[in-house]
Each structure stands twice: as C-alpha cells, then as structure tokens.
Amino acid sequence: MDLESEKELVFRAKTDADAFGLLYDEYYPKVFGYVLNRTASIETAKDITSEVFLKALRTIKRFQWRNISFSAYLYRIAGNEIKNVYNRNKQLNLIKQDIIISEIINDVSVNAEIARLEADIQKHEDFLLLHKCIVKLPGIYQEVIVLKYFEKKSPGEICAILGKREGTVKSLLHRGLKKLKKLMEDNATF
Amino acid sequence: MKNEDLIKKLESARLPEAELHTHRRLLKTALLENYAYASNKTATAAKRRRIPIMSIITGFFRSDRPAWQKAMASTFAVILLLITALAINMSPLVRDYEAMAMEATLNDPEVKEIIEYGEIDTDTLKIDAVFDIENGIRYFIRIGEGKIAIVDLSKWTFASQIVDVIDIETVPITDASKQKLVGIASTNLEIKAILESGASIYMYYFDYIPAYMSSSSFSNFVHETGGGSPFCVKDEEIISDYWTELTARFWIEYEGNKYFVFIDMLSESILSTSCSPIDQEVTTTIVK
Numbered sequence: 001m002d003l004e005s006e007k008e009l010v011f012r013a014k015t016d017a018d019a020f021g022l023l024y025d026e027y028y029p030k031v032f033g034y035v036l037n038r039t040a041s042i043e044t045a046k047d048i049t050s051e052v053f054l055k056a057l058r059t060i061k062r063f064q065w066r067n068i069s070f071s072a073y074l075y076r077i078a079g080n081e082i083k084n085v086y087n088r089n090k091q092l093n094l095i096k097q098d099i100i101i102s103e104i105i106n107d108v109s110v111n112a113e114i115a116r117l118e119a120d121i122q123k124h125e126d127f128l129l130l131h132k133c134i135v136k137l138p139g140i141y142q143e144v145i146v147l148k149y150f151e152k153k154s155p156g157e158i159c160a161i162l163g164k165r166e167g168t169v170k171s172l173l174h175r176g177l178k179k180l181k182k183l184m185e186d187n188a189t190f
Numbered sequence: 191m192k193n194e195d196l197i198k199k200l201e202s203a204r205l206p207e208a209e210l211h212t213h214r215r216l217l218k219t220a221l222l223e224n225y226a227y228a229s230n231k232t233a234t235a236a237k238r239r240r241i242p243i244m245s246i247i248t249g250f251f252r253s254d255r256p257a258w259q260k261a262m263a264s265t266f267a268v269i270l271l272l273i274t275a276l277a278i279n280m281s282p283l284v285r286d287y288e289a290m291a292m293e294a295t296l297n298d299p300e301v302k303e304i305i306e307y308g309e310i311d312t313d314t315l316k317i318d319a320v321f322d323i324e325n326g327i328r329y330f331i332r333i334g335e336g337k338i339a340i341v342d343l344s345k346w347t348f349a350s351q352i353v354d355v356i357d358i359e360t361v362p363i364t365d366a367s368k369q370k371l372v373g374i375a376s377t378n379l380e381i382k383a384i385l386e387s388g389a390s391i392y393m394y395y396f397d398y399i400p401a402y403m404s405s406s407s408f409s410n411f412v413h414e415t416g417g418g419s420p421f422c423v424k425d426e427e428i429i430s431d432y433w434t435e436l437t438a439r440f441w442i443e444y445e446g447n448k449y450f451v452f453i454d455m456l457s458e459s460i461l462s463t464s465c466s467p468i469d470q471e472v473t474t475t476i477v478k
Contacts, residue, residue, distance in 0.1 A: 017225035018222075020221070020225060021222050024217075024221065029209055033205075036205060040205075042208070042210065046213050050217055057221055083354060110212045110213045110216065113213065114210065117210065121208070124205055126199070130203045138299065139300055140300070140303075145200065150200070150203075150204045150205075162357070175307075181191055181193070184191060
C-alpha cells in the first residue's frame with residue numbers, strides 16, 4: 001500500500017470500522033511476525049498483537065498523520081508492550097481482563113493453533129539459540145537488531161519506528177552487534 | 191567470531207512467517223464489533239468527567255437557596271481547599287514518593303544504560319510532571335535531553351515500577367497545527383477581534399502526552415485532577431511524532447497589552463484567556 005492510499009485509509013478509519021478492518025488486514029501479519037521474532041513465543045505474540053490493535057483502535061481518532069506509515073505506529077506500540085512484558089516483569093493481565101478480547105484469548109481453537117505453532121518454532125534451533133542471546137541485550141538493542149535483520153526494515157523505516165535519528169540508529173546497531181557478538185562468544189553453544 | 195559471520199547468522203536465522211488464523215479472524219471480529227465503543231471511549235470519558243462536579247456547583251449557586259447558605263458554602267469550600275493545600279504541602283509523604291520514583295528510575299537497567307552511554311549526570315534527573323492515575327501516582331522523569339522515564343507508584347502498596355522509557359525527539363510544529371490553534375482561539379470574540387485587527391502571535395507552546403497512552407486510564411489526569419502540569423515544549427518544536435496534543439498556549443501582543451490564550455486540544459476549546467500590560471507581571475483573567 002502506498003503512503004497516499006494509507007493516509008486516506010487511516011483518515012477513513014477514524015470514523016469507519018471497515019477502513020480500520022482494512023488496516024488490520026494489512027498489518028496484522030507484520031505486527032504478529034515482529035512480536036514473534038522478538039519474543040519467540042506464539043502465546044505472547046498473540047496477546048501483544050491483540051493489545052497493539054486494541055490500543056490502535058482506541059487511539060485512531062487522535063492519530064496524526066505525519067507522512068510516516070501507520071505500521072511504524074503499530075511497531076512502536078508493539079515495542080512498548082514487549083518492554084512492559086519482559087523488562088518490567090509485568091504480565092498482560094489487563095489485556096486478559098479486557099472485555100473486548102478476553103473471549104478470544106480463552107478460545108479453544110486458538111489454543112490448539114498455538115500449540116501447533118509453538119511446536120513448529122522449536123524446530124528452528126538456530127533462531128532459538130540466537131534469540132536466547134538477543135533477549136539478554138538491553139531492549140533498545142533488541143529492537144534495532146530485530147527490525148534490521150529479522151524484519152528487514154530499511155534505516156529510514158527503523159528511524160520512523162523508533163522515533164530516532166539515523167545516526168542514533170546506526171550507533172545503536174553498531175553497539176548492539178558488538179554486545180551480541182560478545183554474548184555469543186561467551187556462550188559455549190556458538 | 192567475525193562481524194560478517196554474525197550478520198550472516200542473523201540474516202539466515204529469521205523465523206518463517208507464522209500466523210494464527212483463528213486468532214486473526216476472532217480479533218478482527220471483536221475489534222470491529224466494538225469499534226464504536228472502543229474508539230469513542232477516550233473522547234467520551236473526557237466529556238463525562240466534566241459533568242458531575244460542575245453541574246453540582248452551578249446547580250447549587252443557581253438554586254433558590256437563601257444567600258446566607260451560598261455564602262456559608264463558599265466560605266466552607268475555601269477553608270477546605272486551604273486546609274487540603276496545606277496538608278498536601280506539609281505532608282512528608284509527598285517528598286518520599288518523589289524519592290521512591292527517582293530511586294526506581296536510577297535502579298532500572300535500561301536507565302542505567304542510558305546514563306552510562308549518554309554520560310548523563312544523575313543529579314540532572316528531574317521530575318517533569320506528576321499525574322494522578324487509578325490507584326496511584328505517575329511520574330515523568332526527564333533523563334538528559336532525549337528521554338523520559340515513566341514511573342508508577344501504587345497508593346496502596348507504595349511499590350514503584352518503571353512503566354516505560356520514552357524517547358523525546360523534536361520536530362517543527364506544522365503551520366496546520368498553528369492554524370488549528372488560531373481557529374479554536376477565534377471562537378472567543380475578543381481574541382478574534384484582536385487577531386483580525388492585525389495583531390500577531392509571537393509565541394506558541396504545545397503540551398503533549400504519548401498518543402499510545404491517550405486511550406488508557408492515564409488520560410484521566412487531564413486538567414481536572416490537578417495532579418501536575420503536562421509537558422511544555424517551546425516555540426517551533428514538539429515532542430516526537432507519536433505524541434498527541436493535550437493543551438496549547440500562545441501569546442499575542444497588541445496595543446501595549448499581552449494576551450494569553452490557553453486551549454484544551456482534546457475538546458478543542460478555550461480553557462482560559464487573560465490580559466496584562468506588557469510591562470506588568472500581574473495578569474487579569476478576562477474570560478474563563
């Protein structure tokens with residue numbers, strides 16, 4: 001979707017549920033994929049993705065278009081939610097209590113799907129070993145590394161998502177890789 | 191290990207695309223079914239908050255009650271306010287809360303990292319704003335020039351925890367934002383007349399909160415709670431793309447007077463205006 005059509009869609013989504021649905025269709029896989037790459041847990045990715053879209057829905061009327069893709073806003077919310085869950089040991093209790101999505105979280109068919117996908121993930125040992133080291137890094141380095149190498153985002157997109165200047169992103173990436181390298185060298189599995 | 195090897199590992203280790211089809215479908219249905227409720231929740235909450243207290247007060251003073259009752263009520267209210275203000279100022283707990291929030295910030299690993307890499311003097315950390323939230327207090331603590339730590343303190347357990355560390359970036363305020371501000375201010379006929387007579391605005395201030403937080407109970411602090419002032423960034427700057435406008439202020443100089451206009455950006459209405467001679471500090475509220 002080009003930026004102009006997205007702008008129009010976001011504007012419509014402020015008053016039109018169907019337009020919000022189109023935004024959801026466009027970005028659900030991206031948000032889910034990003035959270036999964038950050039957390040390596042289908043269950044957590046499901047909960048955080050639910051929270052991201054619920055927050056997006058609740059703030060869509062206030063969202064101000066600034067020529068940056070709406071996905072950057074969603075990635076930003078996702079990043080903050082991940083931080084809340086992992087860095088602060090804060091559980092997603094609020095989401096689970098939310099009247100809108102509590103039923104989905106407890107849905108039996110969803111749980112069966114989660115179990116199947118969790119089993120699939122366990123087959124990707126390289127990823128899991130790498131992920132084990134990445135999660136030991138401070139949050140900001142995790143974000144920048146996952147966005148760059150797993151999400152294949154361009155430097156401009158990373159700047160938009162993190163709300164940082166290009167120079168800052170480059171130095172974060174440089175420092176993050178250095179730290180990751182050290183962690184991996186210290187880890188006997190690599 | 192060489193850098194190239196690490197990058198190769200990273201590039202090849204990505205998980206294949208996985209999707210929870212049932213969750214995707216159910217979540218979409220739930221969101222769309224609740225679209226009207228969820229997307230209007232914040233806006234209506236702001237409106238709802240104003241009604242009860244104001245209607246009780248105005249109802250009381252407009253009623254046919256004897257004048258002595260109204261006078262007594264006013265005196266009692268003033269005394270109560272003074273006692274409350276004194277009690278709050280004298281309470282040692284106020285300072286303790288702040289110290290606890292500051293301690294939680296300084297002990298946070300992410301903040302430690304920021305301080306270490308940014309070579310920030312810990313003495314420069316300061317509380318930028320304090321807000322009432324459900325069951326507690328929320329502190330916004332400024333770390334250097336570019337970060338804010340958000341710390342929540344529970345009223346019941348006195349436990350403090352960092353909720354988030356946010357980046358602050360500055361970008362120019364758009365002309366459209368300024369125009370919107372002038373449009374809202376022009377609903378006041380006096381200000382409209384001043385602007386139409388050629389007076390120019392010489393300073394803008396916008397106050398912001400993070401947009402992603404504007405839907406939560408966090409938005410309850412707005413104006414009524416008096417829990418603290420929100421952020422204020424001068425002139426041609428705002429805080430990041432992801433912050434939403436909360437309040438705005440600007441000044442107009444006209445015929446030896448300085449006019450001040452304070453606007454609520456959530457309800458897009460004027461909160462107050464005041465006027466004072468340019469060379470005097472004391473302001474007189476002319477509209478409220």
